[in-house]
Amino acid sequence: MNRNSVAKYLEILLISGQVTMDEIGNAKVYTLSRRVPISAWMDTTSDGILILDTDLGVIRANDRFLHLAGAKRDDVINQPLPEIAAEVPVISAIYDILAEGDDREVTVEAVPVRCGDERRYYRTKCIPTVFEDGRRGATVILEDTTIQTKTHALEALLACIVDSSDDAIIGEDLDGTIVSWNPGAYRLYGYPAEEAIGRPISLLFPPEREGELLYLRDRVRRGERVEHFETVRIAKDGSAINVSVTLSPILDQHSEIIGVSTITRNISTQKAAEAKIDRANWLLSGIIDSLPDATFVVDTEGRIIAWNREMEALTSLVKRDALGKDKLVDAVPFYRELLGIMNGCAGAPEGAAIQTGFRRTGDTVVSTGHCPGAYGGKGAYLWAKVSSILDQNGDRIGSIASIRDITDLSAAEERLRQSERRLRLAVTHAPFALSVIDRAGHFICCNKTFADVFGYTPDDLPPGKELLYQAFPDPPYRREVHAAWKEFVCQAEKGLTESRTCRVRCRDGELKIVIFRAAPLTEGTYLLTCEDLSEARRIFSLLLSEMLEMRRAGGGQEISEQTGAAVALTDPAGYISFINPVLLGLWGYTVQEELLNRHATELWDDPGEASDIFARVRQGADWCGMMRGRARDGTAFPVLVTADPIGDETGRVTALVLAAVPLNHSRNRPV
Numbered sequence: 001m002n003r004n005s006v007a008k009y010l011e012i013l014l015i016s017g018q019v020t021m022d023e024i025g026n027a028k029v030y031t032l033s034r035r036v037p038i039s040a041w042m043d044t045t046s047d048g049i050l051i052l053d054t055d056l057g058v059i060r061a062n063d064r065f066l067h068l069a070g071a072k073r074d075d076v077i078n079q080p081l082p083e084i085a086a087e088v089p090v091i092s093a094i095y096d097i098l099a100e101g102d103d104r105e106v107t108v109e110a111v112p113v114r115c116g117d118e119r120r121y122y123r124t125k126c127i128p129t130v131f132e133d134g135r136r137g138a139t140v141i142l143e144d145t146t147i148q149t150k151t152h153a154l155e156a157l158l159a160c161i162v163d164s165s166d167d168a169i170i171g172e173d174l175d176g177t178i179v180s181w182n183p184g185a186y187r188l189y190g191y192p193a194e195e196a197i198g199r200p201i202s203l204l205f206p207p208e209r210e211g212e213l214l215y216l217r218d219r220v221r222r223g224e225r226v227e228h229f230e231t232v233r234i235a236k237d238g239s240a241i242n243v244s245v246t247l248s249p250i251l252d253q254h255s256e257i258i259g260v261s262t263i264t265r266n267i268s269t270q271k272a273a274e275a276k277i278d279r280a281n282w283l284l285s286g287i288i289d290s291l292p293d294a295t296f297v298v299d300t301e302g303r304i305i306a307w308n309r310e311m312e313a314l315t316s317l318v319k320r321d322a323l324g325k326d327k328l329v330d331a332v333p334f335y336r337e338l339l340g341i342m343n344g345c346a347g348a349p350e351g352a353a354i355q356t357g358f359r360r361t362g363d364t365v366v367s368t369g370h371c372p373g374a375y376g377g378k379g380a381y382l383w384a385k386v387s388s389i390l391d392q393n394g395d396r397i398g399s400i401a402s403i404r405d406i407t408d409l410s411a412a413e414e415r416l417r418q419s420e421r422r423l424r425l426a427v428t429h430a431p432f433a434l435s436v437i438d439r440a441g442h443f444i445c446c447n448k449t450f451a452d453v454f455g456y457t458p459d460d461l462p463p464g465k466e467l468l469y470q471a472f473p474d475p476p477y478r479r480e481v482h483a484a485w486k487e488f489v490c491q492a493e494k495g496l497t498e499s500r501t502c503r504v505r506c507r508d509g510e511l512k513i514v515i516f517r518a519a520p521l522t523e524g525t526y527l528l529t530c531e532d533l534s535e536a537r538r539i540f541s542l543l544l545s546e547m548l549e550m551r552r553a554g555g556g557q558e559i560s561e562q563t564g565a566a567v568a569l570t571d572p573a574g575y576i577s578f579i580n581p582v583l584l585g586l587w588g589y590t591v592q593e594e595l596l597n598r599h600a601t602e603l604w605d606d607p608g609e610a611s612d613i614f615a616r617v618r619q620g621a622d623w624c625g626m627m628r629g630r631a632r633d634g635t636a637f638p639v640l641v642t643a644d645p646i647g648d649e650t651g652r653v654t655a656l657v658l659a660a661v662p663l664n665h666s667r668n669r670p671v
Contacts, residue, residue, distance in 0.1 A: 012141055015045060018127065048142035054135060056081040056098060068122070068144055089113045090122065094140055097126055104128070110149045121149035168264040171250065176201045176217065179259065188243075188266055190236030201262070204233045206240065220247050220260050230267065242271040294403040297389070300396065302326040314403060316376050333371040333382055333403060363388035363396075368406070381407045416522075423521075428458075433530045436521065439489060440464065444525060453514060453532050455507030471504045488518050489526070499638060501533070501625035513624050515640070533624065533640060566639075566660040572653050574600045574614050586639075586662060588632035600658065603629060605636040617643045617656055629660065637662060 010030050013019040019030040048065030052058060058076050066073055069090040076084060076091075085095040093111050100106075105128065110121040123143040130136055162169050162180075168188040171180035178201055181193040189196070189204060196203070205213050212231060219226055226247040233243050244267045250259035288295050288306050294314040297306035307322040315322075315332060358367045364387045374380040386401040427434045428447050435446030441464035451461045454471060462470060472478040484500055504514045513533040518526045566583035570576050576595050587603060589595060595603075604610040605628035613623050623643045628636045639660040646655040 011045065012047070012125075013127075015049065018129070048144075050094070050140040050142065051129070051137060052081060052098075052140065053137045056095070056138075058084075059137065065140075065142055068142055090142065093122070094124060094126070094142075097124060098138065098140075110145060120144065120146040122146075166265075168262075168266075170196075170201070170262045170264070171259055172201050172262065173259045174221070174257065176213075178203075185264070188235070188241065188264060189233070206232055206234050216245075216247055217260070220249050221257065223249055223257065225249070233264065241266060242268045291402070292404075294405075295400065296322070296332070297398060297400045298326075299398045305398070306400075311403075314374055314380075314405075332401075333369075333374060333384060363390075374405075380405045381410045433532075435528045435530075437464065437518075437526050437528045439524050439526075441468065441485060443467075450530060453506075453512070453530050454504065455510070470507070472502075473505060477503070488516075499626050501640075515626060568595075568600060568603070568658045570600045570614075570656045570658070572618055572655065574611075574656065576600055577655070583660070586631075586660070587629060594632075600656075605630045613643055614656065617645050618653055620645055620647070620651075620653060627660075 010019065010021075010028075013030065014021055019032055022029045022031070045062075046064060048068040049060075049062045050058065050065050051060040057080050058078065061069075061073065061076050066076065069076070069088050071084075071088045071091070076088075081091060081095050081098070085092040090113050093113050097106060097108055097111075105126065107123070107125045109123050111124050113120050113122060121144075123145045125141040125143075127139045127141070128136065129139045162182045165182060165184050166187075168185035169180075169182045170178060170185050172178050178196050178199055181191070181196045185196065186192055191203075202210070202213055209231065216226055216229070226245070229245045229247070231243060231245060233241050235241055244265045246263045248261045248263075249257045250261050252258050285306065288297070289308045291308055291310065294310035295306070295308045296304055296311050299305055303324055303326045304322050305324075307317075307319045311322070311332075312318050358365055360366075364385065366383070366385045368381070368383045370379065370381050372379040374382060383404045383406045384401065386399050388396045389398040389400055391397050423436065424445050427436060427445055430447055431449070433447070433450040433453050435450045436444040438444060443461065443464055446458055446461060448458055451458045454461070454467070456462070461467065468478065468482070472481050481502055484502075488500060499515050499517050501513060501515045504512050506512055515531045515533055517529045521527050566586045567578075567580045568576055568583055569578040576598055579592055579595055584590065584592065584595075587595075600614065601607040601610040610627070613627075617623055622645070623641075625641060627639055627641045629639050630636055639662050641658065641660045644657045645653045646657055648654050
């Protein structure tokens with residue numbers, strides 16, 4: 001309590017008759033009294049006073065009480081308090097306090113009373129009283145504390161808000177001394193409140209920002225508010241913190257500036273994110289700038305927001321003159337049409353114009369055409385593409401356009417088309433069987449001779465997969481042929497050309513022996529030739545028949561020497577019993593004795609393959625195909641070989657006949 005509150009308290013006691021007052025010199029001496037004061041004294045106080053008898057009947061009420069209670073005197077005086085409590089909210093609150101029956105003095109702070117739509121608060125004091133005639137009663141003193149109560153509540157709320165704020169809220173006086181420090185400031189700077197309060201605000205400033213302190217202080221002293229000022233502050237551990245500062249002057253009740261309120265927010269994370277965004281934008285700009293195609297980006301309003309070096313070369317318009325512009329129809333090839341189609345705006349070509357000059361697929365539009373104004377009027381044949389740029393929600397936020405100079409490519413494509421036409425003519429009119437086939441085995445073109453081998457015409461030759469199934473109906477053999485084709489392609493791509501012999505079933509069901517060769521053309525295409533060996537096989541069969549007849553007649557030696565094929569006879573085990581001069585010359589030997597009684601597998605580059613073939617022939621099957629011979633000097637050379645069994649009257653195989661014809665004349669031996 002202070003002096004004023006004590007004086008007011010004694011004044012209330014004097015009015016209520018609990019004390020009497022005597023003046024002794026300059027002093028006022030109060031003593032206990034049992035007399036009720038004169039009623040006129042009730043109206044000298046600013047508080048509401050209500051006097052009740054022992055039955056809680058209203059004896060007196062001053063004007064201030066009636067005003068605070070919102071009641072008329074006639075409705076209150078000489079009325080029992082319980083009866084009027086229900087009608088008057090203030091009296092109802094007083095009745096609730098008195099109803100507890102406490103004989104001692106009772107003071108209740110901030111008693112809430114609803115008056116219409118407003119809630120008011122009263123400090124209520126109930127004092128036991130002895131009247132002049134000795135009767136007992138009570139004096140009620142009512143003080144309206146609505147403003148003080150609401151002010152205290154607001155101050156408490158503001159204090160809670162300040163304490164619970166994530167931002168650092170600091171109060172300082174005009175000298176820059178810290179006078180308040182919330183928990184957010186502790187979390188940001190690391191100083192507890194007891195270490196910060198009383199110290200200068202310059203504690204938080206880097207030494208090099210002393211001028212900033214004076215600048216901000218001068219602005220606030222002029223009554224200005226500084227909002228979202230981005231700067232750097234120093235924490236207790238010496239680390240620098242990126243912050244956003246808002247400073248406001250603190251005013252007293254006379255609107256005089258008495259201090260400064262500083263709200264500081266840590267924006268280090270935001271700054272780091274902004275730095276990442278800046279790096280990403282810089283990287284994206286660098287990527288766009290280094291793209292080989294002329295590229296630009298527009299927003300949804302059609303304004304240029306990116307423009308690379310190739311666009312500068314194409315349009316002769318530098319980046320600084322292009323960025324932010326949206327009227328570049330004359331400078332950018334296809335600008336109106338591409339963005340018009342993409343945006344669906346007026347002026348976009350429609351109907352035949354789109355179909356012939358532009359192609360749209362979803363959010364992408366592509367066009368090709370000649371632009372005479374490109375590259376400073378030199379002109380170029382250009383390919384252009386524009387696509388939508390979508391955000392994470394799938395909404396369009398702009399478009400990116402790329403323009404490529406395809407002048408050289410167009411010329412190359414035209415030369416390629418001419419080469420393809422010449423190739424087709426060459427294939428079609430070649431005197432031997434030719435076709436062009438892709439990696440998957442699909443025919444691109446073939447001539448009549450090639451189709452005749454399979455019994456078709458060029459017009460009705462089945463596609464690759466269907467022809468594969470018809471020409472090789474046996475699944476195991478078809479898989480073997482397919483694997484051989486893959487190996488064929490791999491060897492051809494390495495520049496190695498090999499021949500493969502296959503048994504092919506023709507359209508009419510005839511079984512032919514065909515030798516295939518493949519050579520790579522352009523990427524993914526191959527020149528495939530084939531040669532029907534069926535006629536050679538027929539001639540060999542006739543030759544073998546004649547040899548057998550002559551051998552039975554005793555003239556086999558002469559016949560074998562007269563034939564143009566290299567011929568060898570072996571016993572069933574494969575050991576050589578006879579060879580003709582053609583074979584000697586082809587393999588580089590001079591006399592028969594060098595080969596007689598040697599195993600026939602020694603004549604071949606792959607003895608294992610030869611051994612497998614001989615085993616099949618010993619079982620009574622004939623064989624025809626490509627093999628590589630191994631000459632006396634170790635060189636290998638390709639030959640077409642037929643192998644047939646010779647049997648006696650009982651069908652038992654008594655000998656093997658091998659006939660070979662070289663596939664080239666590089667060995668310069670007679671054939």
